[in-house]
Amino acid sequence: MQLWLAAAVAAGVLTAPATVPLMSAAPTSSGGRQADFAAAAREYGVPESVLLAVSYLESRWDANGGRPSTAGGYGPMHLVDAFPAGVHEHLGDAHGDPRGDETRPMTPAHAHAALRVSDAQQQTTLPEAGRLAGLPPERLRDDPAANIRAGAALLASYQDEPSSDPADWHGAVAKYAGTDDPKAAGAFADEVFSVMREGARRRTDDGHLVELDPVPDLGTWDPDTFPHPGDPDDFAWDDDVPGTDEQEQPSTPKGHTAGGGKAECPASLHCEWMPAAFKRFGKKKNRDYGNHDRLSRKRSVDYIVIHDTEGGYQGIPSLIRNPKYVSWHYTIRSRDGHVAQHVATNDIAWHAGNWDVNTRSIGIEHEGYLAKGGTWYTEAMYRSSARLVRYLAAKYRIPLNRAHILGHDNVPGTTPATVAGMHEDPGPYWDWAHYFELMKKPFKAAKDGDSIIIRPDYATHRPRFTGCETTKPDKKCPPHGASTVWLHKSPSHTAPLVDDIGKRPGKASTYSVYDHSARASTGQRYAVAERKGDWTAIWYLGQKAWFHNPASDPTAIPAKGPLVTPLSGAVKVYGRAYPEKSAYSKASVQPLTPLKYTIPPGQTYTVGDTITGTHYSANAYRPSKHVTTTGTTRYHQIQLGHRVMFVMASDVRLVHPSA
Structure with a gap:
């Protein structure tokens, strides 16, 4: 315990942590989670805005049903506990060839060379937080109120001197990030302060409405309002902005780095340059190389492809430095939004499973799991990713819409034989609407629209899914917000789902979280085929596909565009x-x-x-x-x-x- 905290306890200002576990830390009966934050902030002398902003960035105030994050973090305050070593399952799995070029197919040994990589243990915070709050570890995992209280105690222990001024807590917030990298910790704290400055309001995954009122005059640089010189983060396709010319990053096979060994990122992100392997291997007569292709000319980029890692961040360095593995351009860490770049954006990474798309795209991996119900797609990660995508879109003149900002699950197969094996990430729980709002390109309704954009309310739209537990593929997933609507053969919830002859040839579509055969996703624009009552039909894979779209709670908005x-x-x-x-x-x-x-x-x-x-x-x-x-x-x-x-x-x- 910090000396100031002990003195406050002695003076009777704060309550001393119990020497034995407390019997209860139940939510306040009248105020729910909002009151839990207020009570914890008062008890430990943490400004409520600071506590709320830290939690929002770490968990979006969600409890996540007591399930751990990819880093082993629990609850609204993301308190990290010891976590079993993870396995990276996604980038080189059995879903086909990530390079997607049949003229030089990747062999199974090549694509799967680094499939199993153990994650090193992360710095834990849950045991110390429990000790400070006098609460047993199991309570912090399962009880959101207890988790908030312990998180407040931990955050207070990082503060050198007591203060009611949120502006004085930057150092404590940086330490809460749980990283030894001072730049990454500082970037996390800067983003927390941005959240405080903007304010936030959200209904949590378990139904609590939580609000953070904007806090003006924090006195910290705001990257969204005052971009760094040469940072095109907030400039839209301006040829005169320094640093936006792709020719400034020459690409040569020998000694090649991005930007002279520096990552290509907005300055506010403090990105890490973690280079991917570019190396020959094998016998001289049949030598291969990996794990990306370098260019000696300027590359045109049309797409940014959003992936999830299906594994922990700790395994990324080993994977990306293996020339026999695949590659992607960036990885974003879940708990603090830290960004690492691996391949220069002017070079071709092997990530999309479609060579044509690979040659014209930038791939960004996000730490997380498709089937975990949106668990731990954190606000920190969303905000870093949105800032990075805006920067790259400005640099390469990529339109900020869902025709150019694709999920891996939106990339087409190259031939009939490859369609069924294409990837499904980031999946239905990726919050596309919020993501585009962070990029300052929200999906807006058009007047007299001739088409529609899928746009359900993520917080309240909780469609049926199965398959979140790999050992129980038919078990229903826990209710959670989602960005997709189900598509039926007729206007009825009991009607069969539409078929996808490429994804599931000869088989009916399912409600599996991994099966997008009969789903349309937020931001995607479709031509309207028919309307009937509360139902709308779109043209989809050569057939009419009906989705529930009542006027009282619409799941789509009018749109305009070429057909x-x-x-x-x-x-x-x-x-x-x-x-x-x-x-x-x-x-x-x-x-x-x-x-x-x-x-x-x-x-x-x-x-x-x-x-x-x-x-x-x-x-x-x-x-x-x-x-x-x-x-x-x-x-x-x-x-x-x-x-x-x-x-x-x-x-x-x-x-x-x-x-």
């Missing part, structure tokens, strides 16, 4: 936008392989982009031997189902709705 409809006959659909055969002269011809889906006459689909077919051949370690083929075939990127896909512009009629 396409077949010119004549059924239109073929593709998983990549490759050039025509005659365009290839220096590289092997890539077949234009259509997927199983087609668009029948009379249906319409929304357009997210229009591009010319290209292919980047990188069958060599040295980028000087890479070949770019550009054709004349034009493609429209459409929202066909849960995933985006491509149709040839010559096969469809483009419809431009009135402004």
Whole structure:
């Protein structure tokens, strides 16, 4: 206990921690979680705004049903306990080839080389917090009120001198981050102060309404209001902003680093440069290399792909430095939002499972698990990721919409054989609406819309899911907010779900958290096929798909944008936008392989982009031997189902709705 805290106890200002575990720390009967924060703040002399902001960043004030985070943290204050070593299960699992290039498929030994990586134990805080509050560890895991009280005691122990002024608590908050990296700790504290400055209001996962009133005049630099010189975080596609020119990061095979060994990030994030391996291996006659491709020219980037790690952050360094493993550009840690960059954004990481998308995208991994019900997709992680994506979108002129900010589960398969094995992360519990609000691009309703954007209320929309427990795939998942709506064959909750002949050929769609065959996600725009009472039908994978959309509690908003409809006959659909055969002269011809889906006459689909077919051949370690083929075939990127896909512009009629 800090000396000032002991003195306050002796003077009767605060209550001394009990020497034996307390029998109760039940929530205040009248005020719920809000009152729990207020009581804990008073007891330990922590400004209530500081306690609320720390908890909001760590857990969004959620209890998460007593389930631990990927770091072993529990409750609203994310008190970290000893946690079993984790296993990284996602990036190199059995879901296919992350490189997605059949001209050089990754062998199982290559893609799975580092599948099992144990996580080192993290710094624990739960035992000390329990000691300070006089509460047993099991109470801190299961009782949110006890967790808040112990978290307040821990935070108070980090404060050198008592103060009622929130501005004086920056150092204590930085220590609460639980990292030995002073820059990461400082960035966490800065973000806590940003939360205090902005204020917050949210209903928790267990139904408590909690509010944090804005706290002005904190006297700390605000990265959203006062960007650093040369930081394009708050500049939209400004060619004159220093540091936004991709040519400033040259790419060479030898001694290559991003920005001279510095991560490409907004200055406010204090990102770490943790380089991925770029190395040859194997016998001389059949040498391979990993784990990404470097470019000697400027790269055009169209997408940012959002992933989750399906494992703990502690295993990331070992994985990313293994040349026999796959790669991605950034990883964001859950508990404090710390960002590490591994591959220069001008280089191609192997992350999406579709080579065409890999060549035109940046991949960002987020520590967490798809099936954990949104547990520990923390506010700290959302805010760091949103700031990073805004920075990258400004740098590469990427539109901030769901046609260009994709989940891994929105990336199409390359051929009919690969569709079923494509990944499903970050899954239905990723809060896309909140994410885009943080990027200052919220989804807004259009007047006289001719299409719709999926937009359920995340906090109250709790659809049915199964499969959150791998040993009990048919068991219903705990109720939790979600960003997706179920799609039925007719306007009824009891009607069968629509089918996905690519994802589940010959099988019916399921309610599994891993099965997106019959789901539409927040921010995705679809053409309306029909309306009937409280139900709306959209065109989806060549069929009408109905979702519940009552006027009293809508799950979609009106939208505007270009559409396409077949010119004549059924239109073929593709998983990549490759050039025509005659365009290839220096590289092997890539077949234009259509997927199983087609668009029948009379249906319409929304357009997210229009591009010319290209292919980047990188069958060599040295980028000087890479070949770019550009054709004349034009493609429209459409929202066909849960995933985006491509149709040839010559096969469809483009419809431009009135402004």
